[in-house]
Amino acid sequence: MIRLVLLLVALALIAFGAAWIADRPGEMVIAWQGWRLETTVPVALAALALFSGVLILLWRLFSFVLSSPRLLARFSQRRRRERGWDAISRGLVAIGAGDAAAARRARDDAARLLPHEPLTHLLAAQSAQFDGDRDVAVQSFRLMLEAPETRILALRGMQMEARQAGDLRAARTLAEEAANIAPALPWAVDAVIEARCADGDYAGARETLERQMAARGIDKAQYRRRRAVLLAAEALAIETSDPALAKERALEAVRLAPSLVPAAAIAGRLLGQAGEMKKAAKILAAAYEATPHPELAEVYAHLRPGDAAADRLKRVRVLAATVPDHFESRIALAHAALDAQEYPEARAVLQPLAMEPTQRICLLMAELEASENGDVGKAREWAARALRAPRDPAWIADGVVSEHWAPVSPVTGTLDAYVWEVPPGVTATPLIEHEAERLRAAIAAVPPPKAAILPAEEPAKAAEEASAPTVEAKPDPAPAPVRAEPKGAPIVAMPPLPDDPGPLRPEEDMEARRPAAL
Incomplete structure (x- = not known):
């Protein structure tokens, strides 16, 4: 708009000047x-302008003749570059479409037309990767290292090739070089953090994370979460060797991510051992209210070592009151009530969940039947139902179910990969194994039925049955369905007393039955 106004102003000034000169023609000799x-003056000015235009035209024509070879060379070079870029585009599209033959043809054309172009090397590297020729791919990436604009791309490609070849040391070196050049680069920072976590160097991993945050390569919320995970991992690693430092790391992790279950559990354990009961209870209750988890309930119940089962039950009641209707709160109360032998309370807590029980609920009901009533038959019936019941949540990362949380995935090495959810395709989880052990202990604690005296005519048969060897089957990881035993107490032979001569022979038995002579 401004340019248009200026143009109009200039044309107005030219018209005004021409009119002014036309009104004052004058004479020139x-x-x-x-x-x-x-x-006249106007005619002279017009002739001067015409003469100047002719001179300019002649000069341009002369200059074109002089520079025509250079212009032709530039035109040819431009056409060559256009064809080369077209070959690069066709090659990348062919690789994306999975056309290996077209990618190779485009690679050859690009190498002929643009041999020194960095993207030509990229096309050659990707084409070699597509064909499975690792040596050619690595050679192309090394050529890309010479160009500053493709150096990071070359490091990325070489790092991926090293990982696929199993050369983890080379992959780590390449990732660290890329992270030093570009601290905000996500893939390089992630690779360095994963490698250092694998070595147990959590301090070095935090240092890399700090550089990424300083370079604004990560948002603040993600930074706080990842730093909390690294601090929790370090606290877990040194919990027994350096409890003081572990407690410091765990408390910082809780400050950054109050709902991080492992951090709150470690902080609660260490604070409880140090006698800081109120602070530990506050941290655990806050984390449990945000994310109800059985590990938090377990730590909260055993905050004070040596407490009686009744005291642990009182403490768990306080914790469960924060989220009273949650699944984990009812299970924690049931555990504490069973330990304290408060069987009516345990049954009242579990009864609403027994309508559609999960595996853990089935095993808890089996433990309740064995502990409260000594009914092994019902206990085994509930254990059999656990095989068909819905699964319970567990720590899972990339399809791997783990008994404990870990900072990185055991498959991909990704940081903070573990989630607490129901694992697909798994019949038994580590938590279910723990419940099964409790059930086995409860069944083993059931007292054997009282012995009954057999009639005299069956002592030999009963003694033979009693002396028959029994084979005890080892329990499976998940309780197998077992047919319920009859409720009546089995009849077993009473063993002879030390001074008992044993069962009498028939003739002796008849003699003993005769009345004594008066």
Whole structure:
């Protein structure tokens, strides 16, 4: 808009000047070498402008003739570059489409037309990767290292090739070089953090994370979460060797991520051992209210070592009151009530969940039947139902179910990969194994039925049955369905007393039955 206004102003000034000169034509006389030329000022100006235009045109024509070889060379180079870029585009599209033959043809054309272009090397590297030729791919990436604009890309490609080849040391070196060049680069920072976590160097991993945050390569919320995970991992690693430092790391992790279950559990354990009961209870209750988890309930119940089962039950009641209707709160109360032998309370807590029980609920009901009533048959019936019941949550990362949380995935090495959810395709989880052990202990604690005296005519048969060897089957990881035993107490032979001569022979038995002589 401004340019249009300026153009209009300039045209107005030119028109005004032309009109002003036309109103004042004047006269001009030129005498040179006997020639005399008389004209007006406007005509003279017009002739001067025409003469200047002719001179400019002749100069441009002369310059074009002089520079025509260079212009032709530039035109040819431009056409060559256009064809080369077209070959690169066709090659990348062919690789994306999975056309290996077209990718190779485009790679050859690009190498012929643009041999020194960095993207030509990229096309050659990707084409070699597509064909499975690792040596050619690595050679192409090394050529890309010479160009500053493709150096990071080359490091990325070489790092991926090293990982696929199993050369973890080379992959780590390449990732660290890329992270030093570009601290905000996500893939390089992630690779360095994963490698250092695998070595147990959590301080070095935090240092890399700090550089990424300083370079604004990560948002603040993600930074706080990842730093909390690294601090929790370090606290877990040194919990027994350096409890003081572990407690410091765990408390910082809780400050950054109050709902991080492992951090709160470690902090609660260490604070409880140090006698800081109120602080530990506050941290655990806050974390449990945000994320109800059985590990938090377990730590909260055993905050004070040596407490009686009744005291642990009182403490768990306080914790469960924060989220009273949650699944984990009812299970924690049931555990504490069973330990304290408060069987009516345990049954009242579990009864609403027994309508559609999960595996853990089935095993808890089996433990309740064995502990409260000594009913092994019902206990085994509930254990059999656990095989068909819905699964319970567990720590899972990339399809791997683990008994304990870990900072990185055991498959991909990804930081903070573990989640607490129901694992697909798993019949038994580590938590279910723990419940099964409790059930086995409860069944083993059931007292055997009282012995009954057999009639005299069956002592030999009963003694033979009693002396028959029994085979005890080892329990499976998940309780197998077992047919319920009859409720009546089995009849077993009473073993003879030390001074008992044993069962009498028939003739002795008849003699003993005769009345004594008076």
